[in-house]
Amino acid sequence: MDFSLIFFSGDESKKYRLVMDAARFADEHGFTAIWTPERHFHRFGGLYPNPSVLGAALAQHTRRLKIRAGSVIAPLHHPLRIAEEWSVVDNLSLGRVGIALATGFSPLDFAFNPQGWEGRRQTTFEAVSTIRDLWSGQAMVIEDGVGARREVELHPKPVQSELPLWLTCTKSEQTFIRAGELGCNVLTGLIDMTTEELEGRLALYFEALEDNGFDRDEMNVTILLHTYMGRELEAVRAEVKEPFTRYLRKFLTVVDSQKKSLAPGESLDHVSDAEEAALLEFGFRKYFEKGSLMGTPESCAWVVERMRGIGVTEIACLIDFGIEDQRVLESLGYIDELRRMTS
Numbered sequence: 001m002d003f004s005l006i007f008f009s010g011d012e013s014k015k016y017r018l019v020m021d022a023a024r025f026a027d028e029h030g031f032t033a034i035w036t037p038e039r040h041f042h043r044f045g046g047l048y049p050n051p052s053v054l055g056a057a058l059a060q061h062t063r064r065l066k067i068r069a070g071s072v073i074a075p076l077h078h079p080l081r082i083a084e085e086w087s088v089v090d091n092l093s094l095g096r097v098g099i100a101l102a103t104g105f106s107p108l109d110f111a112f113n114p115q116g117w118e119g120r121r122q123t124t125f126e127a128v129s130t131i132r133d134l135w136s137g138q139a140m141v142i143e144d145g146v147g148a149r150r151e152v153e154l155h156p157k158p159v160q161s162e163l164p165l166w167l168t169c170t171k172s173e174q175t176f177i178r179a180g181e182l183g184c185n186v187l188t189g190l191i192d193m194t195t196e197e198l199e200g201r202l203a204l205y206f207e208a209l210e211d212n213g214f215d216r217d218e219m220n221v222t223i224l225l226h227t228y229m230g231r232e233l234e235a236v237r238a239e240v241k242e243p244f245t246r247y248l249r250k251f252l253t254v255v256d257s258q259k260k261s262l263a264p265g266e267s268l269d270h271v272s273d274a275e276e277a278a279l280l281e282f283g284f285r286k287y288f289e290k291g292s293l294m295g296t297p298e299s300c301a302w303v304v305e306r307m308r309g310i311g312v313t314e315i316a317c318l319i320d321f322g323i324e325d326q327r328v329l330e331s332l333g334y335i336d337e338l339r340r341m342t343s
Helices: 017-030 051-061 079-092 109-111 120-133 173-182 195-211 233-259 273-290 297-309 325-341
Strands: 001-008 035-036 067-073 097-102 140-143 149-152 165-168 185-189 221-228 294-295 312-319
Touching: 001 017, 001 067, 001 195, 001 325, 017 035, 017 051, 017 165, 017 325, 035 297, 035 312, 051 067, 067 165, 079 097, 079 120, 097 120, 120 140, 120 165, 120 173, 140 185, 165 173, 173 185, 173 195, 185 195, 195 221, 195 325, 221 233, 221 297, 221 325, 233 294, 273 294, 297 325
Parallel strands: 001 035, 001 312, 035 067, 067 097, 097 165, 165 185, 185 221, 221 294, 221 312
Antiparallel strands: 140 149
């Protein structure tokens, strides 16, 4: 099982020190990769509007760690632009990049391309082959500023001959199937699924891979798991409960407000305070007991084995959910202990 770090939430006031410090630790201790997302127009995730820019900085602070986007929102960008930006990072990192492509979940993000919302799923699937072609050196026919049809190629030329590509898959069975049909790796999580539901979707993915001539043993399945570890289980539970519950509330508010086009941070009025408290308590218990790496290396080892058993090859540890930065960095040593225990 590979272990990586992934960032998604974050607090704008903290800027990027935690990301850089954690990346240096991961680089020095044998972790596989660091993932940064693409998020727009909200403090929850607002540190990450462009993963290629942050990836370029990370490339200069690390030597061997893979630099990955988790994820690029494909419908917001021309595939030429995606390929160009990541080819630059591939050169800066001497061939260490990989990207996951996502369809996008927030209409607000599509301020960059309002027309892209309706067909965002198909646009994302089509971007896979276009980016692969560009990366391999094939020309793309475009229309220039005066209406002339021209052929363009990717510059700078990337270091890697083939770009590692993931498709971000949440709950839709069809997205898992399309990932298999396209021969993409999978980036997923337990945000809106149980482990049993994920196992069923991965079975569809593996079947689609085999039906389309791909070897599943050559593919990567990466799962995001919220992670914080220490030496005593109950001490960890007490330390994470308040920040993780606050994080869950922010996450649900962001998803709900953006889908409903409410102002960021506006209070939700569709549930009572008591219902919200019960929902958050249920969410905390679900994640802490079954859907995370929050605990001790010993208490979390079974989670790693469960994920391995359903076909997961890499755990991306989400560490920026509200715990004080120094404590997060101290936790990395325990995560590394778990990594070595389960390798």
